Amino acid sequence: MKRSALPRWLRAGLALAAVLLLTLSGPYGTIHTVGAGTQGAVAGSAFNVSASGKVLEPTQGAYTGVFRPPAPLEVAPLATLESLDSYRSVTQKTPAIIMWFQAWERYRGNTFRVEECNAVIDRGAIPLISWEPWDPLDRSKDANYQLAKITAGVHDDYIREWAQDVQLVDGPVMLRPMHEMNGAWYPWNGTVNGNTPEDYIAAWQHIHNIFAAEGVTNVTWVWSINCLSQPNTPYNSFGAYYPGDAYVDWTSISGYNWGTSTPQSGWEAYSSIYEFSSGPLEYLKTKPKPILLSEFGSVSNGGDKAAWLTDAYSRIKADNRIKGVVYYDKREAQRGEQDWQAASTWQSWRAYRRVMADPYWLAGTAGTLPGSTLGFSAP
Secondary structure, three states: OOOOOOOHHHHHHHHOHHHOOOEEEEOOEEEEEOOOOOEOOOOOOOOEEOOOOOEEOOOOOEEEEEEOOOOOOOOOOOOOOHHHHHHHHHHOOEOOEEEEEEEOOOOOOOOOOHHHHHHHHHOOOEEEEEEEOOOOOOHHHHHHHOHHHHHHOOOHHHHHHHHHHHOOOOOOEEEEEOOOOOEOOOOOOOOOOOOOHHHHHHHHHHHHHHHHHOOOOOEEEEEEEEOOOEOOOHHHOHHHHOOOHHHOOEEEEEEEEOOOOOOOOOOOOHHHHHOOOOOHHHHHOOOOOOEEEEEEEEOOOOOOHHHHHHHHHHHHHHOOOEEEEEEEOOEEOOOOOEEOOOOOOHHHHHHHHHHHOOOOEEOEOOOOOOOOOOEEEOO
């Protein structure tokens, strides 16, 4: 793929520098062009983006986000975004962040997809990619992705190709490599696959350094823990994996209320998942980084999901360190059947829609100003 000296999104932004205060009216509300490093000038506008292209925390409110398959990559390499449009019909808001997963295995759609990222940006949202060094359907290949091999350069060509292609995107990209590293279910955990937590830090820094060497500026690095460590030992603690402030832009957490959907789980309030002593939020607040709940949701099994959502979002709003929430809007089977979808019941849909009506939850736009990725609007 042909690469220009400057990414197209940055060239477009420079071309619009003379009209940074221009306000236009669009079909989804008032659309503003805003200067990099500033926030939209109207209540509810979404993004705060640095001059280099990193996503910063909003000065007010928190970003709303969603993982909602099949968009954009879960089914086919060029899947449509129709499911995201239907999500907007549930909430009456376009998500500010759209998350999906990509594995490193070559047979699992592992290449960076500029077109899909631009399609997300055309919806007025920012892509958040959970980037996973494994083959999720063939665990016999785990040894290929041992952390020491990443640091030794075995995958450098692949990582460098991603770094080069990210620069072709018409806006910022949030990248979440090797998430939930404190969980032994992933081969990048420091207690499995011949790894140590120190290996994880070295691998993260190695990936980051390749992007820096390629001159990539429009990537926002999201370091993401699981709400509980497995095994729950000091060796496998949250802090054992932190790569350092210079290598992280946002911190984040995965945490779910599984209810009674599995034999091993029970109904848990938001506070018991996130807010307990020595828990994930307490730890992340020791870091000078904004916090994202990057995988978040509840089932209906065993309790009142509508009340759970109302309580959870109320607590999040009261916590000014949490600057974004990505709802895991999927029905799936893991050790049972779980329906995480916000609209899994009429009551939960109504509760979620009421929550999202609050302008505190910042939306993207349903479309952007032609030629610019810096146009945002009120929901």
